[in-house]
Amino acid sequence: MNCKLEKTIAEVAENTFAAMAFVLPVAEDEHVSDSHVALVTAVINFTGPFNGGLVLTVPTTMLPVLAANILGLTEGDAPTPEQDRDSLQELLNVICGNLLPEIASPREVFHVNEPHIVAAKKAVKMFVGSVPQAKVRLWLDCGHADLSLFIDQPVGVVSA
Amino acid sequence: MAINVLIADDSAVTRSVILKILRLTRIELGEVHQAGNGRQAMEVLAEHWIDAVFLDINMPVMNGEEFMEIVRQNPIWADLPIVVVSTEGSQTRIEHLENMGAKFIHKPFPPEMIRNVVLEITGMGHELQT
Numbered sequence: 001m002n003c004k005l006e007k008t009i010a011e012v013a014e015n016t017f018a019a020m021a022f023v024l025p026v027a028e029d030e031h032v033s034d035s036h037v038a039l040v041t042a043v044i045n046f047t048g049p050f051n052g053g054l055v056l057t058v059p060t061t062m063l064p065v066l067a068a069n070i071l072g073l074t075e076g077d078a079p080t081p082e083q084d085r086d087s088l089q090e091l092l093n094v095i096c097g098n099l100l101p102e103i104a105s106p107r108e109v110f111h112v113n114e115p116h117i118v119a120a121k122k123a124v125k126m127f128v129g130s131v132p133q134a135k136v137r138l139w140l141d142c143g144h145a146d147l148s149l150f151i152d153q154p155v156g157v158v159s160a
Numbered sequence: 161m162a163i164n165v166l167i168a169d170d171s172a173v174t175r176s177v178i179l180k181i182l183r184l185t186r187i188e189l190g191e192v193h194q195a196g197n198g199r200q201a202m203e204v205l206a207e208h209w210i211d212a213v214f215l216d217i218n219m220p221v222m223n224g225e226e227f228m229e230i231v232r233q234n235p236i237w238a239d240l241p242i243v244v245v246s247t248e249g250s251q252t253r254i255e256h257l258e259n260m261g262a263k264f265i266h267k268p269f270p271p272e273m274i275r276n277v278v279l280e281i282t283g284m285g286h287e288l289q290t
Contacts, residue, residue, distance in 0.1 A: 015268075016268060019268035019270075020267075020268045067173070070173055070177065071173060071176055071177065071180070072177070072180060082172070083172070083173060086171055086172050086173040087173050089171065090171040090173050090174055093171065093218070093247060094247050094267045094268055096247070097218070097246070097247020097248065097249060097267065098247060098249060098267075100249055101249030101250065106249065106250065106251050107250060107251050107252045108250060108252075109250045109252055109253050110250065111218070112218045112247070113218075113220075114170055114218070114219075114220055
């Protein structure tokens with residue numbers, strides 16, 4: 001695994017969760033265990049100077065929190081299941097869009113497809129080789145988030 | 161004077177967020193139209209008078225860049241204020257969009273960024289300050 005790449009993914013993802021959904025990272029030992037809850041997976045793929053995709057998995061219990069925060073819903077206004085799914089997909093979309101210029105040249109043009117909710121096993125099989133270039137787990141104040149980056153050729157991380 | 165707005169983004173959540181921010185500004189909103197892709201946005205534009213467009217880039221069917229290229233070819237819409245709200249990070253693509261006369265807001269965005277650009281493109285900033 002590529003440590004620099006994982007660090008970049010983590011930074012971009014944490015910034016996105018914070019800016020969009022007001023969800024902040026916590027230390028692993030502060031995280032409340034959610035290892036036995038159901039999970040939901042979203043995938044987004046891209047083409048360009050290199051092709052690949054990003055897979056995001058979170059506990060289903062996180063979805064209403066993310067959606068309510070993104071939409072600015074007040075207490076008593078629960079998001080719909082569609083809003084829950086759309087919120088996760090849009091978070092992934094924004095993470096991917098912000099990640100690509102960090103791992104490629106800022107002048108490169110990528111085409112990013114629309115994100116989708118999929119079964120976790122299907123998400124991995126969508127990418128050649130089925131082995132991610134990098135995997136990251138974020139510990140957040142309302143749950144954890146797993147991100148896997150798949151690319152069709154090894155890349156280094158552009159240093160800042 | 162109320163402004164008619166078109167919000168084009170394949171994410172319904174993002175459309176809701178932009179609309180919510182617009183409603184929180186002191187600008188009077190007239191008709192608010194939404195589209196999930198560039199083709200739907202073109203259909204709205206053909207049928208309604210629109211004063212400003214908020215436009216995503218990565219959309220299915222017709223993306224925002226294709227939409228803009230078609231719109232700018234029509235003299236009626238040559239000066240239509242278009243605000244691109246996108247995760248797009250390619251400087252090449254951003255410059256191309258700005259050369260077509262778009263303002264650019266990068267996702268994720270703080271609410272005041274939407275507010276400020278609306279005040280700028282409508283010229284209402286100084287009126288709301290007095």
